Amino acid sequence: MQVIDYLIDPLHHEFMRRAMIEVVLMGAVTGAIGTFVVLRGLSFIGDALSHAIFPGVIIAFLLGASIFWGALLFGVLTSIAIGVVATHQRVKEDSAIGVLFAGTFALGVVLISSSKNFTRDLASFLFGNVLGVTMTDIWLSFGMGALVIVLIGVFYRELLITSFDRVAAQAMGLPVFLLDLLLLVMISLTIVVSLRAVGNILVVAMLVTPAAAARLLADRLLVTMSLSAAIGVASGIVGLYISYYNDFAAGGTIVLVATAIFALVWLFAPAHGYVFTNVLNRRLAGAAETQVVFESPEIQAPGRH
Numbered sequence: 001m002q003v004i005d006y007l008i009d010p011l012h013h014e015f016m017r018r019a020m021i022e023v024v025l026m027g028a029v030t031g032a033i034g035t036f037v038v039l040r041g042l043s044f045i046g047d048a049l050s051h052a053i054f055p056g057v058i059i060a061f062l063l064g065a066s067i068f069w070g071a072l073l074f075g076v077l078t079s080i081a082i083g084v085v086a087t088h089q090r091v092k093e094d095s096a097i098g099v100l101f102a103g104t105f106a107l108g109v110v111l112i113s114s115s116k117n118f119t120r121d122l123a124s125f126l127f128g129n130v131l132g133v134t135m136t137d138i139w140l141s142f143g144m145g146a147l148v149i150v151l152i153g154v155f156y157r158e159l160l161i162t163s164f165d166r167v168a169a170q171a172m173g174l175p176v177f178l179l180d181l182l183l184l185v186m187i188s189l190t191i192v193v194s195l196r197a198v199g200n201i202l203v204v205a206m207l208v209t210p211a212a213a214a215r216l217l218a219d220r221l222l223v224t225m226s227l228s229a230a231i232g233v234a235s236g237i238v239g240l241y242i243s244y245y246n247d248f249a250a251g252g253t254i255v256l257v258a259t260a261i262f263a264l265v266w267l268f269a270p271a272h273g274y275v276f277t278n279v280l281n282r283r284l285a286g287a288a289e290t291q292v293v294f295e296s297p298e299i300q301a302p303g304r305h
Helices: 003-012 014-039 043-052 054-063 067-085 093-112 119-127 135-154 156-164 166-171 176-217 221-246 250-268 274-294
Strands: none
Touching: 003 014, 003 221, 014 043, 014 135, 014 156, 014 176, 014 221, 043 054, 043 067, 043 093, 043 176, 054 067, 054 093, 067 093, 067 135, 067 176, 119 176, 135 156, 135 176, 156 166, 156 176, 156 221, 166 176, 176 221, 176 250, 221 250, 250 274
């Protein structure tokens, strides 16, 4: 079988075409918003929000409604609650995240104990089921993803300033609290978009890993964001192909591909990679030692005494 056949054959199946669209949407959105998550050190809050939507999923299931809307509702409400609770001068943001994360997840555990037929749906929620997405799921993901991208575009300057210098942002009169709240809501929307593709457990990896790799490749935020989205999309597509031909779990395979890309970038990035920086440091150290040796008083050219 030729390479082109390997690429085209899976696309003969409608479920693979739908899955491909879903992972492209997921990769682009998680890559874009993940840049701010990495830049501001919000990996923990991404993990907390991904678990905070748990009770929303359970309630939607028990009511026979779409888990998408249940997850979205609880994600947004938890984002707002974290932002509000963290404004108290004696409650730090990490404390607010920890309390609400534990509380909402515990609520989900209590609710799930009342259902006896949730095993299959719970597995899909935890680990994703991108091969089972419908066109309705895709349109919902597209709508939420487009909203996140538009919000990033509209508030790019404000988000940039608050990410790098919050004191300066406050001095400029920017509504820092509302911008923080907006970012939390966008992270929640992104998590919901990614739910069907990689599941609740692995979604944080797609928020962080592509963006972390992109940070090693670029210094400008816009370039970093573009690279992060590209890495997210590439991870989704390559992971989907690998899972198709090897009968692996699609969500886990996608995250493993993203992790492999990060490892390669961490090692070989042109300016900030481990190999480059170590080789450069050794060369600089060697040059410094050579200079010290030749400038030593014991080594003098003839006639200089």
